[in-house]
Amino acid sequence: MLRDNIQKALAPLQLEQVAVGDYAKTGCHLDATAAPEQMPAVAEALLSLGCFLESLTCLHYPEHFTLVYHFANFQELCRLAVHVKVPFDQEAPSISHIYPGANWYEREAYDLYGIRFTGHPDLRRILLPFDADFHPLLKKFGESPADA
Amino acid sequence: MLERGLEEKTYVLNLGPQHPSTHGVLRVELEMEGEFIIKADPDIGYGHRGHEHMAENRTYAQFLPNMGRVDYLHALAYNQCYCMGVEKLLELQVPERAEYIRVITAELNRLTSHFLWVGAYLMDLGAFTPFLYCFDDREQVLDLLDYLTGSRLTYCFYRFGGVPVDIDDDFTAGCRKFIQRLRGRWVDYDNLVTKNVIFIHRTRDVGVITQEQCIKYGLTGPMVRGSGIPYDIRKSEPYSAYPAFDFEIPIGERGDVMDRYLVRMREMEQSLRIIEQALDKLPAGPIMAEKIPKRLKPAAGEVYAAVETARGEFGCYIVSAGDTKPYRIKLRVPSFGNLSILPEIAVDTLVADLVAILGSIDVVVPEIDR
Numbered sequence: 001m002l003r004d005n006i007q008k009a010l011a012p013l014q015l016e017q018v019a020v021g022d023y024a025k026t027g028c029h030l031d032a033t034a035a036p037e038q039m040p041a042v043a044e045a046l047l048s049l050g051c052f053l054e055s056l057t058c059l060h061y062p063e064h065f066t067l068v069y070h071f072a073n074f075q076e077l078c079r080l081a082v083h084v085k086v087p088f089d090q091e092a093p094s095i096s097h098i099y100p101g102a103n104w105y106e107r108e109a110y111d112l113y114g115i116r117f118t119g120h121p122d123l124r125r126i127l128l129p130f131d132a133d134f135h136p137l138l139k140k141f142g143e144s145p146a147d148a
Numbered sequence: 149m150l151e152r153g154l155e156e157k158t159y160v161l162n163l164g165p166q167h168p169s170t171h172g173v174l175r176v177e178l179e180m181e182g183e184f185i186i187k188a189d190p191d192i193g194y195g196h197r198g199h200e201h202m203a204e205n206r207t208y209a210q211f212l213p214n215m216g217r218v219d220y221l222h223a224l225a226y227n228q229c230y231c232m233g234v235e236k237l238l239e240l241q242v243p244e245r246a247e248y249i250r251v252i253t254a255e256l257n258r259l260t261s262h263f264l265w266v267g268a269y270l271m272d273l274g275a276f277t278p279f280l281y282c283f284d285d286r287e288q289v290l291d292l293l294d295y296l297t298g299s300r301l302t303y304c305f306y307r308f309g310g311v312p313v314d315i316d317d318d319f320t321a322g323c324r325k326f327i328q329r330l331r332g333r334w335v336d337y338d339n340l341v342t343k344n345v346i347f348i349h350r351t352r353d354v355g356v357i358t359q360e361q362c363i364k365y366g367l368t369g370p371m372v373r374g375s376g377i378p379y380d381i382r383k384s385e386p387y388s389a390y391p392a393f394d395f396e397i398p399i400g401e402r403g404d405v406m407d408r409y410l411v412r413m414r415e416m417e418q419s420l421r422i423i424e425q426a427l428d429k430l431p432a433g434p435i436m437a438e439k440i441p442k443r444l445k446p447a448a449g450e451v452y453a454a455v456e457t458a459r460g461e462f463g464c465y466i467v468s469a470g471d472t473k474p475y476r477i478k479l480r481v482p483s484f485g486n487l488s489i490l491p492e493i494a495v496d497t498l499v500a501d502l503v504a505i506l507g508s509i510d511v512v513v514p515e516i517d518r
Contacts, residue, residue, distance in 0.1 A: 026452065
C-alpha cells in the first residue's frame with residue numbers, strides 16, 4: 001500500500017511527525033511535520049514513489065510562516081500533507097529543482113507572503129505587478145478585525 | 149535606443165496579452181530565432197482579483213458566489229468543491245437526491261465547458277465552422293441550466309448541505325431530449341473535425357507530454373489522461389454520487405495535442421452516460437440537510453477537498469481558526485499547474501504550433517490569476 005510505502009520512505013529522514021490522518025475529516029491520509037531543511041529530501045523521497053506536488057501554499061501566523069505541501073499520486077489514492085514552520089527571518093529551501101512544478105507555486109508564495117526560497121532559479125513576483133511594494137496576504141495582527 | 153549588431157540572431161516576440169489564442173489576458177514572452185521558439189516565459193496575473201484575500205474577509209456563505217467567478221466556464225464544479233470542503237468542516241451530511249442533482253448539473257456544465265473549448269480551439273487553428281456547431285449545442289445546455297439555476301455563466305447554485313431548488317419533469321425531459329440530440333451530433337463532429345486532414349496535421353505529434361513530466365509538473369485532467377495516465381478524481385477519489393455510476397475514463401496514447409482533443413471529445417459522451425444514469429436512478433427524498441446552523445462557525449481545523457473539473461483537479465484547502473470567517477483558503481486551480489509546463493514544451497516549436505499547444509492546455513486565465 002502506498003501509505004505504508006510513504007511512511008517507510010520518510011522514516012530515515014526522522015521528520016518531527018508522520019501520522020496517519022483522518023481522511024474523512026481532513027481529506028489527507030497522512031499528516032507530516034518537517035523542518036525547512038528537510039524538505040528537499042522529503043520531495044526526493046516522494047518523487048521516487050511517483051507522487052506529484054498537488055499544491056504548495058503558505059499560512060501566516062503571529063509567530064511564524066507555515067508552508068503546507070500537498071502530495072498525491074496518479075496510481076493510488078493517498079494524499080500527504082507536510083507542514084513546515086518557517087521563522088520570519090529565515091528562508092525555506094526550494095524544491096523546484098526536484099519538482100519543476102514547484103517553481104510557480106514558490107513564486108506565488110513569495111508574491112503573496114514575501115517568504116523567500118533559497119536556491120530558486122527565478123524568484124520573481126507572479127500574480128502581482130513586478131513593481132508592487134506589498135505582499136497582500138500578510139495578516140495584520142493586533143489591528144481591528146475589519147483590517148485583517 | 150537599443151543597439152543591436154547584425155550578428156544578433158534572436159529577437160523577442162510578445163504573444164498577447166490581447167491575442168485571441170490566449171483565451172483571456174495572458175502574455176507569453178517568446179525569444180525567437182527565425183520562426184522557432186528558443187524560450188517561452190508566460191506572464192500571468194493580469195486578472196488577479198485577490199479571491200484568496202476576499203475569502204479571509206467574508207463569512208463562509210458570503211464567499212460562495214466568488215466560486216463561480218474563479219473559473220467561469222465550469223463554475224458548478226468549483227461551487228461543489230467549496231461546498232464539500234465546508235460541509236466536511238461542519239460535518240454536514242448531504243441528502244442523496246441533492247448529490248444526484250449536483251452530479252447532473254455539474255456534468256451539464258462540464259459539457260458547456262468542453263463545447264466552448266472545442267469551438268474556440270478550432271478557431272485558433274483557423275477553422276470557423278465548428279465554433280458555430282459547438283455554440284449551437286452549448287446553447288441547449290445553457291438553456292437547461294438557466295431554467296434550473298437562473299443563470300447562464302457564473303452559477304451559484306449549490307448550498308452548504310444540498311441544493312436550493314429541486315429538478316422537475318420539464319428539466320428531466322429537456323435533459324433526455326438534449327442527450328438524444330447530441331448523440332446524433334457526434335458523427336458530425338467526427339466528420340467535420342476529427343477526420344479533417346488539416347486538423348490532424350496540425351495536432352499529431354505536436355506538444356508531446358511524457359508521463360514523467362506529468363508527475364514533475366503536477367499536471368491534472370485531460371493533460372495527464374492524454375498522456376495515458378487514467379487519473380480522474382471522479383474515479384480515483386470518488387466524491388458525491390459518482391461511485392453509483394458506470395462510466396469510463398478515456399485516455400490517449402502519445403500525449404500529443406491530438407490525444408488531448410480526443411480525450412475531451414470522448415469524455416463528453418461519458419458525461420452524457422452519467423447524466424442519463426443519474427436521471428434514471430434519481431432517488432426521492434429531501435434536497436437539503438436538516439438542522440443547518442444559521443451562523444456557520446466551524447471548529448478549528450483544516451480540510452482539503454478535491455473535484456474533477458473540465459480542466460483537471462481543483463482543490464480547495466480551507467483552514468479554519470474556529471471563526472465565522474475562514475483563516476485561509478487556498479484554491480488549487482488546475483490551469484496553474486497545467487500552464488507551468490509551457491516553457492518546457494514550447495521550446496523548439498514554431499509559433500503556429502505554440503498556438504496549438506497553448507490551446508490544448510485549455511487554460512482559463514482568470515482561474516490562474518484568481
